[in-house]
Amino acid sequence: MNATINLEKHFPVLLNELVSIISPLYGGTFIDCTFGAGGYSKKILEHNSNNIIALDRDSSVKSIATQLQIKYKKRFKFYNLKFSAIDQIKNENIKGIIFDLGYSLNQILDLNRGLSFKSKGKLDMRMGLNEFSCDEVIKKMSQQNLFKIFKYFGDEKYAKPISKKIVKLRENKKIETQDLVEIIESIKMKKKGKSSSTKIFQALRIFVNKEISELINGLINAYNILPKGGVIVVVTFHSIEDKIVKFFFKEYSEVKNTSRYLPKSTKVKKYFNLEKKKPIIPSYNEIKINPPSRSAKLRFAYKIENGCDFKNFLKNFTYLKDIENLDFDA
């Protein structure tokens, strides 16, 4: 994947809001789990008491990482790694761990990746370090499993007729990006200003990149390596991601009672301090300059205690992980 990296059009989402959350902790190491075009990393490195450890599953961002390595020397390190493996990072002075989820502008503009419904070629959708591409899923996955992916990862009302049509068409033809768009458009009414393909493309992208397992394991492992007092910040772009992050922070930051008639229990431990229950969203001005930021939601929490087992968190989202583990080679 060798897209030309376009930095001029790149606007890091909710950057000022991120800085105001993490700047009281400046003077240590921050892990940028989703380096991308390096917008967050560059801003944090401007403060010379900060170090950055940056991760990205996409090896094409190495050229940007190399520039930062030359400029900041030991203060910046890059690893081509999925953030679910963040526990491989050893560092004692971690102050904050940041996730800016989803794909970057460069990835969507790289039409060879087939992430955009404007792509002309093969359905690929890999962000990097993947086991398989979308092409294989469309070629081999059973109709019932395609239906589940479209329904649960795309909330697609027309999941059944679309999955049926894919399976029928692939008997005689290799389905490429534009064929998939045509199938969807032949079934769904086009809404003004919105592509009818968005939900199906989102669902396939989540499945191909195992984004649910990445997020769940990434959050748990981030908690495990973060010292007390450190902060986890997550920017999400769709409702499934936000639901997972919201549960992760809320479930372990509130003292719960078994009965509402009993006084507040002190037995249940709190693991996070959640200053804001509601997410931070981009301002009108930010959305005007950078329209894709309109669906962004930022949530953050401070770690206050070690030893959380995350049992409920894992149980609550098993149904999504199970769909991600569906076999298409059966």
Ligand SMILES: C[S@@+](CC[C@H](N)C(=O)[O-])C[C@H]1O[C@@H](n2cnc3c(N)ncnc32)[C@H](O)[C@@H]1O
């Ligand atoms: C929205 S962009 C990040 C933009 C970045 N904050 C900036 O300011 O330039 C998301 C990046 O995260 C990477 N990414 C997505 N999922 C990942 C994962 N599970 N592990 C590591 N990197 C991931 C993508 O390859 C992409 O480059």
